[in-house]
Amino acid sequence: MHRAKRFFLRWEWLLVLLILGVFAFFSWKMPGSYTFPKLLDQTRVYMVDVGFMALGAMLILILGDIDISVASTAALSVTAMSVAYSAGSGMPFGAALALALAVGILCGWINGYLVTRFKELFPMIITLSTQTIYRGIAYIILKDQSAGSFPQWFAKGLGYGKIGSVPVMLLCVLVMFPVFYVWLHRTASGRRIFATGTNIVTARYSGLRTDRTKVILFTLNGLLAAVGGIFLASRTGSVKYTIGTGYEMQAIGIAVLGGASTAGGKGSVVGVLLSLVLMTCLKNGLMIAYNDSFILNLSIGVLLISVVLFPNIANMIQKRRQLRKRRVESAANL
Amino acid sequence: MRKIVTLLLAALLVLTLVPAMAEETITLGVVYKQTGNPFFEAAVRGFEEAQKELGFEFIHNGPADSSNEGQIQIIEGYIQQEVDAIAISANDASGVVSVLQTAMDKGIKVISWDSAVAPEGRNLNIDPSVAENIGRVQVEEISKQIGGEGQIAILSAGATMDNQNTWIEYMKKELEKEEYAKIELVTIVYGDDLTDKSYQEMQGLIDSYPDLKGVISPTTVGVAAAASCIQDNGLTGKIKLTGLGLPSEMADYITAGVCEGMYLWNPIDLGYCAAYASVAMVKGEITGAVGETFEAGRLGTIEIFDDGNGNGFTIVGDPYCFTAENIDEWKNVY
Numbered sequence A: 001m002h003r004a005k006r007f008f009l010r011w012e013w014l015l016v017l018l019i020l021g022v023f024a025f026f027s028w029k030m031p032g033s034y035t036f037p038k039l040l041d042q043t044r045v046y047m048v049d050v051g052f053m054a055l056g057a058m059l060i061l062i063l064g065d066i067d068i069s070v071a072s073t074a075a076l077s078v079t080a081m082s083v084a085y086s087a088g089s090g091m092p093f094g095a096a097l098a099l100a101l102a103v104g105i106l107c108g109w110i111n112g113y114l115v116t117r118f119k120e121l122f123p124m125i126i127t128l129s130t131q132t133i134y135r136g137i138a139y140i141i142l143k144d145q146s147a148g149s150f151p152q153w154f155a156k157g158l159g160y161g162k163i164g165s166v167p168v169m170l171l172c173v174l175v176m177f178p179v180f181y182v183w184l185h186r187t188a189s190g191r192r193i194f195a196t197g198t199n200i201v202t203a204r205y206s207g208l209r210t211d212r213t214k215v216i217l218f219t220l221n222g223l224l225a226a227v228g229g230i231f232l233a234s235r236t237g238s239v240k241y242t243i244g245t246g247y248e249m250q251a252i253g254i255a256v257l258g259g260a261s262t263a264g265g266k267g268s269v270v271g272v273l274l275s276l277v278l279m280t281c282l283k284n285g286l287m288i289a290y291n292d293s294f295i296l297n298l299s300i301g302v303l304l305i306s307v308v309l310f311p312n313i314a315n316m317i318q319k320r321r322q323l324r325k326r327r328v329e330s331a332a333n334l
Numbered sequence B: 001m002r003k004i005v006t007l008l009l010a011a012l013l014v015l016t017l018v019p020a021m022a023e024e025t026i027t028l029g030v031v032y033k034q035t036g037n038p039f040f041e042a043a044v045r046g047f048e049e050a051q052k053e054l055g056f057e058f059i060h061n062g063p064a065d066s067s068n069e070g071q072i073q074i075i076e077g078y079i080q081q082e083v084d085a086i087a088i089s090a091n092d093a094s095g096v097v098s099v100l101q102t103a104m105d106k107g108i109k110v111i112s113w114d115s116a117v118a119p120e121g122r123n124l125n126i127d128p129s130v131a132e133n134i135g136r137v138q139v140e141e142i143s144k145q146i147g148g149e150g151q152i153a154i155l156s157a158g159a160t161m162d163n164q165n166t167w168i169e170y171m172k173k174e175l176e177k178e179e180y181a182k183i184e185l186v187t188i189v190y191g192d193d194l195t196d197k198s199y200q201e202m203q204g205l206i207d208s209y210p211d212l213k214g215v216i217s218p219t220t221v222g223v224a225a226a227a228s229c230i231q232d233n234g235l236t237g238k239i240k241l242t243g244l245g246l247p248s249e250m251a252d253y254i255t256a257g258v259c260e261g262m263y264l265w266n267p268i269d270l271g272y273c274a275a276y277a278s279v280a281m282v283k284g285e286i287t288g289a290v291g292e293t294f295e296a297g298r299l300g301t302i303e304i305f306d307d308g309n310g311n312g313f314t315i316v317g318d319p320y321c322f323t324a325e326n327i328d329e330w331k332n333v334y
Helices: A002-008 A011-029 A036-046 A048-062 A070-088 A093-117 A123-142 A152-158 A168-186 A188-198 A200-205 A210-236 A247-257 A269-290 A293-333 B002-017 B038-054 B068-080 B097-105 B131-146 B162-175 B195-208 B220-232 B247-256 B267-282
Strands: B027-031 B057-061 B085-088 B109-113 B124-127 B150-156 B183-190 B212-217 B240-243 B261-264 B293-295 B301-303 B312-315 B320-323
Touching: A011 A269, A011 A293, A036 A048, A036 A168, A036 A269, A036 B068, A048 A070, A048 A168, A048 A188, A048 A210, A048 A247, A048 A269, A070 A093, A070 A123, A070 A210, A070 A247, A093 A123, A093 A210, A152 A168, A152 A210, A168 A188, A168 A210, A168 A269, A188 A200, A188 A210, A200 A210, A210 B068, A210 B097, A247 A269, A247 A293, A269 A293, A269 B068, B027 B038, B027 B068, B027 B267, B038 B057, B038 B220, B038 B267, B057 B068, B068 B085, B068 B097, B085 B097, B085 B267, B097 B109, B109 B267, B124 B267, B131 B150, B131 B162, B131 B183, B131 B212, B131 B240, B131 B261, B150 B162, B150 B195, B150 B220, B162 B183, B183 B195, B195 B212, B195 B220, B212 B220, B220 B240, B220 B247, B240 B261, B247 B261, B247 B320, B267 B293, B267 B301
Parallel strands: B027 B057, B027 B085, B085 B109, B109 B124, B124 B312, B150 B183, B150 B212, B212 B240
Antiparallel strands: B261 B320, B293 B301
C-alpha cells in the first residue's frame, strides 16, 4: 500500500496531469487545428532537436553541474558540416556528418576537461565562455552568410519525412529514451553517475573515478548537442551562425521540469520525456491560439518558475503543518 | 485522482470527435521578420485595410529575435491551422524553402513580400519597388550629401536577406560609374535588424574608419540605430547618413540634421498589395505566372513581371525621398 502511494506521488504524475490538462484545454479552444495527428506533425518543431539537448542537459544536471554551451556547440558542429559539404562541392555528405559529430565531441570534451581541471571555476562560467567561443568560431567560419543545399534525403527525407503519420525525426529521438532509461536507472554505471552527483566527495572516497565520469558525460553532452544541431539543420535546410540561439536554456528548462535539480543527484529519463511532451503541447497550443512570439516566451517562463516552485511550497506547507501538530501535541502533554 | 483522469480522458475523447468547423472565409497567415518592428506594424495596417475591402481573415506573427527557426515555427503553426495562403517576409531566403514546400504540397499558396523567399519555395514575390531604383537613389543621395568624394560604408540588416543583398548589388554597380570614382566603399557590416547590434556595428565603423564620410543603411532598424550612434558620438554633419527609414522613427534625426535625406516606399501599400495578391491567388484568379494581372484596390491593376529567370514578381511603387521639408507631413502616417 505504501509503495503504491509513493508510486502515485511521483513527480511524473504531475507532468501527466499537466499534459492532459493542457491538451484538453487547447483541443477545447481550437477543435479544428489542435488534434493529435496535427500535434504529431508539430513534434518535429518542439521535440526533436531540443529533445537531444535536454537529455544531455539532464546528464549534466545529475552531476550537479551545468552546461550552457550546448546551443553554440550545435551551431559550430553544423557550421563545420555545411562548410565541409559546401553544397556538394566539398567532401561527401556522410563525411561532413561525421565531422559535425566529431566537432560536437571535441567541444564537449573541452568543456569536461576544463570543468574537471579547474575545479575552482564554476561550470557555469566555463561554459559561458565556451558558449561565446564556439559561436564565435562559427561566425568566423561563416560570417553573416548562410550555407546549405543539403542532399534531398537529408533536407526532405529526414527533415520532413514521415513513416505513416509519424515524423521520421520523432522516431529518431524516441529511440534514445529507452536506451537512456536502461543505462541511467538500471545499470551500475548509471548508479555511479547518480552517486557522483549526490555527493562527489563520498563518491570519490568510495573509489569512483569522478573526474573521468564527468569528462565522459560532458563529451557525451557535446555529441548530443551536435546530433540535435544536425536534426535542426535538416529542418531549416540552411545554416547560419545564429542557428539554435537560446536552445541551451530550453534544454535546461525541460530537464528541470522533468525533475532534475541543479543541486545534482536527481534526474529522470521518463520525466524529461514527459516534460518534452508537455512543452510540445503547451508551446504549440499557445502558438496557434495567440500567434504571438512574446506571449509564448512569457508563458513558458511562468510555467517553469511555478512548476519548479511547486514542490518547494508544498514542502514548506507540510513542514509548517508538522510543526504546528507537534506544538499542539507537546502542549497537550503538558 | 483516478476519477479526474478518467473524466479528463472522456472529455478528450468527446473533443476529438467534434468535427472541425467548415471554414468559408479565406484565411491568410502573415509572417514578418520580427515582432515589434514599426515597419511591419505599418505593413499589417495595409493588410487590415485590404481586409475591410475584401473580407478575409488573417493572422500575423513574427519571431521575437528575427531568427529563421522562429519563422519556421510560425509557418508550421499556420500549416496546422490550415490557412489558405502564407504571406512572408523572409529572414533567410533559403532557410524557409523546405517548410514552405510542405505548405505548398498541402495546397497552401505562398507569397513572399518585402524580402523574397527563393523561387522554389514560393508562388509569387512582391517587391516594394524596382530593386535597381532602390539601390541607385541611395547612392545618389549619399554622394550629394558628402560632395561626391570620400569613404562610405553600408550598414545592412542580415546577410541572408534577399532584398538587402539585391539592393547592395545595385549600389555597387551604381558606384562603378565614373561620377562616383572618388567615392570608396570601404566595408559592408550587418546589424541583423537588431537595434543593439546595428548600433555596435555603427560604433565599430566610426572607430575603424576615422575618415568615414557617409553611411548608407538600407534598413529601417539600421538607419535609426546609425542615426542615434552618430548623434551620441557628436558626429552630426561629419558623418552623413542616408538609407531606408521610417518617417515616424527618423523625424527627429532629420530635423536635427543627422540624416539630411532618406528614402522609403509605403509599407502600408506593400501589405495592402500582398493581401490582394494572396486573395487573388487563393481564389484562383492568378497562379503567379509571368504576364498575369490582378486588381489591387486603390493601387489599380498590377502586372506580374519576369525576374530574369522566369519567376514571377511584381512591384508596388517608387521609393520616396524624405527631407526636413516634408518630414512633418509624413511622420504621423507611418
